[in-house]
Structure formats: C-alpha cells, structure tokens
Amino acid sequence: MVRLVLQSGTHVGRSGAKAYSLRGSARSGIRTDQGASGDGPVLSRYPWGYWKRMSEGAWCPRERRSPFILPWVIRAQQRGPVKVPFDAYMMDFVFSDSEDGHDATYDNRDGMDYHIPVTGGILKEPPMHIVHVAVEMAPIAKVGGLGDVVTSLSRAVQDLGHSVEIILPKYDCMNLSNVKDFQFNRSFAWGGSEIKVWFGKVEGLSVYFLEPQNGMFWAGSIYGGRNDAERFGFFCHAALEFLLQRGSHPDILHCHDWSSAPVAWLFKEHYKHYGLSDARVIFTIHNLEFGVHFIGKAMTHADKAATVSQTYSREVSGNPAIAPHLHKFHGIVNGIDPDIWDPYNDNFIPVPYTSENVVEGKKAAKEALQQRLGLKRSDHAVVGIITRLTVQKGIHLIKHAIWQTLQRDGQVVLLGSAPDPRIQNDFTNLANQLHSLHGDRVRLCLTYDEPLSHLIYAGADFILVPSIFEPCGLTQLIAMRYGSIPVVRRTGGLYDTVFDVDNDKERAQAQGLEPNGFSFDGADAAGVDYALNRALSAWYDGRDWFNSLCQRVMEQDWSWNRPALDYMELYYSARKLLNEESTCTLFQARRCTSICK
Structure with missing residues (x-):
C-alpha cells in the first residue's frame, strides 16, 4: 500500500499544506493510506476532496460531492483511507479551515492546487495542445532571453508528451539554415493583405511562419522600427486568424511580453466567439521595462500570467499594470537547455568535461x-x-x-x-x-x-x-x-x-x-x-x-525540467477554469471570487 503524506509548507496568505508521495504515486482502484501533517502557527487544515484532473469533477467551495473528506484537523501527522477511482490519473487537493466548508477560508495554492499523481488507472493524462505566439525564437530569430525561453520551454513541454506549436513572423533577416523541411503551407487573406504561411521544424518543434505580403516584416531587423507596435499587433491578429481558418482548437494560447500581448485581448474580445472558445490564454512577462501599457492590458484579459522568477514577481507586484491581477500572477524561474549548453558536447571548447x-x-x-x-x-x-x-x-x-x-x-x-x-x-x-x-x-x-x-x-x-x-x-x-x-x-x-x-x-x-x-x-x-x-x-x-x-x-539542475512542470501546472489551473465556470452556480461564483481563479 502506498503511503501519502500532506505536509505543511510556506505559502504567503495561505494555509500552507503540501501534498507529496513518500513511496511513489497512488494507484487507482485501491484504498490508499492517506496521511497529513502540519506544523507552525497556520490555519487548522481539513483536506477537502479531490477530483480527476481535466475531468468532470471540478471543485467548487460549496459543493460537497468530492469522493472524500478526511474528518480530522491537520495538527500532527495523521492518516486516513482514501479510495482512488479507476479512472483517476491525478489527485488534486484543496484545503479548508472548516470541516463542513461553511464560511471557510480555502487554500488551493493560489488556484494551482496540490497534487499526487496516480498510476495504474484505465485513463492516462490526455496531452494538451499548446500554441505559442511569439516574435522571437532561438536560434533563428533571437535578440534576447525571450527567444531562448520560447524554444527551450516548448521543447521541454513537448518532451512531456504534449503537442506544441509556435507561430512566428517570417522576417526577411531570418537565417533559415536552422529550419528543417521548410516549405510553403498555405495562404489566406486578412487585413487587406495576402498572408503566406510557411512551415518548418526548428529544434524538433513545429513552427509556422507568417509572412504578410504588405512588407511589414521586410524591415531588415526584428525590432527597431518606428511602427513595431503596429507590426506586432498585425502579426498577433493574423496568428489568431490563421488558427481560426485552419480549424485549430488549442487548449492553451501562450503569448509573451508586450510584443505578442495583443493575443490576450484579441482572443477574448473577438476570436473566443468565433470558434476558438476552448482555449485559455497564458501570458508571460519577460521584462516589464518595455511596453507596460500592452502588458497591463494583457494582464487584464489573460486567464493566468507568469513572470520569469519568484523574486521578480514580488518586485513588480506594485506596478499598476500588475497589482490588480496578483490573484493570477505567478513566478516561474527560467531554465537553460542542457543540450545547447553542454561542456561535454561543445565544439567551441578544447576538452569536453563533466x-x-x-x-x-x-x-x-x-x-x-x-x-x-x-x-x-x-x-x-x-x-x-x-x-x-x-x-x-x-x-x-x-x-x-x-x-x-x-x-x-x-x-x-x-x-x-x-x-x-x-x-x-x-x-x-x-x-x-x-x-x-x-x-x-x-x-x-x-x-x-x-x-x-x-x-x-x-x-x-x-x-x-x-x-x-x-x-x-x-x-x-x-x-x-x-x-x-x-x-x-x-x-x-x-x-x-x-x-x-x-x-x-x-x-x-x-x-x-x-x-x-x-x-x-x-x-x-x-x-x-x-x-x-x-x-x-x-x-x-x-x-x-x-x-x-x-x-x-x-x-545542480538548472534545466527546464522543473520549470516545464511548473508551466504545466499553470496550464492545468487555467484549463480547470472551464469546469469551474460550468459547475459553479451564480451564488457559488460569488464565494469563488478568490478561489476559482
């Protein structure tokens, strides 16, 4: 039998319980010995149910339909039996300071929940379809760290078994020697211009290049034009139009910095109603120094947002563009690609080493x-x-x-x-x-x-x-x-x-x-x-x-292994909003304001 423990941690403004497995993951179809521990001057904590991730069992505060309620306060390490359903592939926990849930304060880790993976079930975790809309991508269109993140994060998430695509402008200054199987894909008309779409593989990733025939990206550089905001705004609109006309139904639209921030509000104000309604928008801030107006507007419309470290998220939390949206704002430290930066396989150094x-x-x-x-x-x-x-x-x-x-x-x-x-x-x-x-x-x-x-x-x-x-x-x-x-x-x-x-x-x-x-x-x-x-x-x-x-x-491991999992948590929490929106009543939604976001 697997022993699982819920142990206290530190989460500002939250009760601070943390789920993890001591001997592996839970197995479906068995009664698992469920444990908990707690310490420190925090709220009394009651484990409050679980649901099958991405399934019909979304949790809302007033619903008491979850398969279990452990009837004890977490003050010292304790255990209780939990039946793991055959069709579960992840147990997602929340906590309450009230045993019956009435007038309770809930801890769902700022909408991210606590998790224990399940093995041996009849269902496996379905892969997500994630589309990045970005203006940089290493090594073919890189100016700064944004390009590195787009490529490395996409590779790491794809390695986890998910489908990842990237939509990028086709710059005339782009070095296509690093693009494999480059070929014309289609063309469509939008915004008074024909837009040619090219396809190729970059670092094993599927990339679609949009080339408006109005010459917007025949400028000889990625940035530096007086009309950069107009160019990138046109590109963001064209990217959504491409997805719509192609009949795509991505789970996640991930946009980055001010340059692809328009994706957030263009989707919510227009394309959500045209046929891309199942998508959720994730917005990552790589540097708040540029385009703060666009960043603030994207923060308003994004379902979840992140920046590239926990400390930076605190440093910018008082900025007017960020402050109203802290409930959906997270810090996730970037990683590096260990295949690119590898002293054992580096042609630019004389002796390989570990x-x-x-x-x-x-x-x-x-x-x-x-x-x-x-x-x-x-x-x-x-x-x-x-x-x-x-x-x-x-x-x-x-x-x-x-x-x-x-x-x-x-x-x-x-x-x-x-x-x-x-x-x-x-x-x-x-x-x-x-x-x-x-x-x-x-x-x-x-x-x-x-x-x-x-x-x-x-x-x-x-x-x-x-x-x-x-x-x-x-x-x-x-x-x-x-x-x-x-x-x-x-x-x-x-x-x-x-x-x-x-x-x-x-x-x-x-x-x-x-x-x-x-x-x-x-x-x-x-x-x-x-x-x-x-x-x-x-x-x-x-x-x-x-x-x-x-x-x-x-x-020490500073690869994308951990950050990729953190971004997957962000994606899941955004997707969970779909179920919560459909299962919470209007009365419950009022109580969910700080919980179901």
Whole structure:
C-alpha cells in the first residue's frame, strides 16, 4: 500500500499544506493510506476532496460531492483511507479551515492546487495542445532571453508528451539554415493583405511562419522600427486568424511580453466567439521595462500570467499594470537547455568535461581562452563578463569590477556590445585604455561572438552579473553548467538561483540545494567589492575548496525540467477554469471570487 503524506509548507496568505508521495504515486482502484501533517502557527487544515484532473469533477467551495473528506484537523501527522477511482490519473487537493466548508477560508495554492499523481488507472493524462505566439525564437530569430525561453520551454513541454506549436513572423533577416523541411503551407487573406504561411521544424518543434505580403516584416531587423507596435499587433491578429481558418482548437494560447500581448485581448474580445472558445490564454512577462501599457492590458484579459522568477514577481507586484491581477500572477524561474549548453558536447571548447574532470577541462579552456585573446598564459583567476552593455546590466559596476580584479592580480574578459552608441563608444575608449595599460591581463571584446561566449563560460573561474534589475537571467545558470562560479547582485532571478556560500546556507537548504556563488546587495563599489573580494580570496587561498565548489555547481539542475512542470501546472489551473465556470452556480461564483481563479 502506498503511503501519502500532506505536509505543511510556506505559502504567503495561505494555509500552507503540501501534498507529496513518500513511496511513489497512488494507484487507482485501491484504498490508499492517506496521511497529513502540519506544523507552525497556520490555519487548522481539513483536506477537502479531490477530483480527476481535466475531468468532470471540478471543485467548487460549496459543493460537497468530492469522493472524500478526511474528518480530522491537520495538527500532527495523521492518516486516513482514501479510495482512488479507476479512472483517476491525478489527485488534486484543496484545503479548508472548516470541516463542513461553511464560511471557510480555502487554500488551493493560489488556484494551482496540490497534487499526487496516480498510476495504474484505465485513463492516462490526455496531452494538451499548446500554441505559442511569439516574435522571437532561438536560434533563428533571437535578440534576447525571450527567444531562448520560447524554444527551450516548448521543447521541454513537448518532451512531456504534449503537442506544441509556435507561430512566428517570417522576417526577411531570418537565417533559415536552422529550419528543417521548410516549405510553403498555405495562404489566406486578412487585413487587406495576402498572408503566406510557411512551415518548418526548428529544434524538433513545429513552427509556422507568417509572412504578410504588405512588407511589414521586410524591415531588415526584428525590432527597431518606428511602427513595431503596429507590426506586432498585425502579426498577433493574423496568428489568431490563421488558427481560426485552419480549424485549430488549442487548449492553451501562450503569448509573451508586450510584443505578442495583443493575443490576450484579441482572443477574448473577438476570436473566443468565433470558434476558438476552448482555449485559455497564458501570458508571460519577460521584462516589464518595455511596453507596460500592452502588458497591463494583457494582464487584464489573460486567464493566468507568469513572470520569469519568484523574486521578480514580488518586485513588480506594485506596478499598476500588475497589482490588480496578483490573484493570477505567478513566478516561474527560467531554465537553460542542457543540450545547447553542454561542456561535454561543445565544439567551441578544447576538452569536453563533466563534473568529474571539471578541473582538467576548465584548465584547458582557460589556456585556450588566454591564447585566443592574447592574454598572459598563467594561473591567474579569470573573471568573465558576458552581457549587453546597458544601464540595466550595471555598467558602472562592471567598470569598477574590472579595475578591482586587476588590482587583485586577476584577469578579465568581457564580451558584449551596447545598443546605445554613446555607451558603445565609452567602452571602446575604456578598452583602449585598459589594453594599453594591462594588455596581458584584460580584453574587452565589444561585439557578439557565440563561439567565444562558450569558451569564456568554460575558461573563466567566475562570471560576474551585477545587474541593477534582472527578471531571471540565464548567464548565471549557464556559468554554473560550465563550472564557473557566479558573482551576482541580489535581485530578481539572480537572487532565486544564486545562494551565497557565506550567507545563504539555510536559504539554499530550503530549496534542496547547496550554496553555489557569491552575491552582494546595493548598487555601489562597496557592494561589488564585498562579493568579488571574497570570491578571489577563495580562489587564491583555498583552491581545493574552490574546485569542489565548481564540481558542486555543475551537478545542480538548472534545466527546464522543473520549470516545464511548473508551466504545466499553470496550464492545468487555467484549463480547470472551464469546469469551474460550468459547475459553479451564480451564488457559488460569488464565494469563488478568490478561489476559482
């Protein structure tokens, strides 16, 4: 018999119970020994039923039709029998502070519920059909992290057995060499223009490219036009029209940032009534710095919304575009694609390595990096910086860190460019000065160079990320994948993924991790020095300990495995709204306001 335990956790404003299995998942058709435990000064908790996910048994607060009510308060670990139906494939729990459910406060994890998977049933979890509408996708149309997320998240969800498609503009600047089986699919008329639709496979994903013949995407670049809002608005409308005319019925429409935000309100105001009524809209904010008006409007119309880390979700929660919608707003940390960023299968580094031979692998990469850039080939600590040179990325802190590293007898390699010509010119002057004074110990490469970035990740001892704000950040995750130690400012996703070796042991342990880097508060020279000096001292004074730290960070999993499951939870919670809307009466709906969302 499987023993299942409900254990308390920490959820702000919620009762805090958490379901998980100690010996595996529940099996259908048997009576399972159901347990619970609770601690801390939280609400008394009554498990309040379960339903078969995506089935007819949707839960509403006043309905008492669930297959079980465990008749005890969770104050210490307890058990009770639960019959698992033959046609169940997931047990979804909610909790109440009232045994009979009247005038109760419910905990459904902000609409996400608590889950225990079921095996051995007659039904299997039906796959979802998910359509991403986006303006970037790596590697064919990438400007920033948005393109990486669209591709990697889609691959991870597809690997879970779901059907994933991506709709993308067909830019005239797009490199189609990475598109397999590229072919014309169809054309349709909309908005006074013929729109040609092309199809191809990118990283194993089905991608539809929309090419309006009015020339909107024959601009030579992805962004930068004065009419970007008009172009992307046209694309979003055309994407929905394409789905409608094709006869598609996706379960989820997932749009990203301001550029595809119009999908949310165009669907709700128009296409929901035209034949795409079963879809639910998910909206992900990758950076609130751009297009806040569009983001606010999408937040209003989306069924569920997310941003790319828990801390960033709290940092932006007071923004007027976000604040009214916190009930449906979640933080999910991004991951990286371990197939793309893999030091064991990387053609851009000299020696393949894993955590087992990280010292040898990184030594060879450091020597290759020094040789390629003309730096002194010696055993110096190398600080790598891979970034866009913008104010957001902390360029004043980057400048200080370069001089501080040189003062500590280290080497510095910077790779990056600035979209602002004034900043680019400023760093060009700095590069000339540094190369003249310390030519054998510093190199500023003010350009984009993908192969070089791989070599820096492998050859550097540290990767510096001093961002003023950082919604998630992928640089620190890639650094750890290559055994380089991140030195970061404590903000956004940097705070959620980097745990200081001296100050964050308990916080890391709470996440099931060990400390993995160095971090600092503030946005001044003293803050950078606090983290950077400790990092360099660890390298100089405790090389064995430092090597073990490199091995440790390589073994941590920052892939899309966990984030993909979190997004699936978001998709399920949005789909559950369909059942709740059909089963809750008007009177019940009034009581469901903060529950069934």
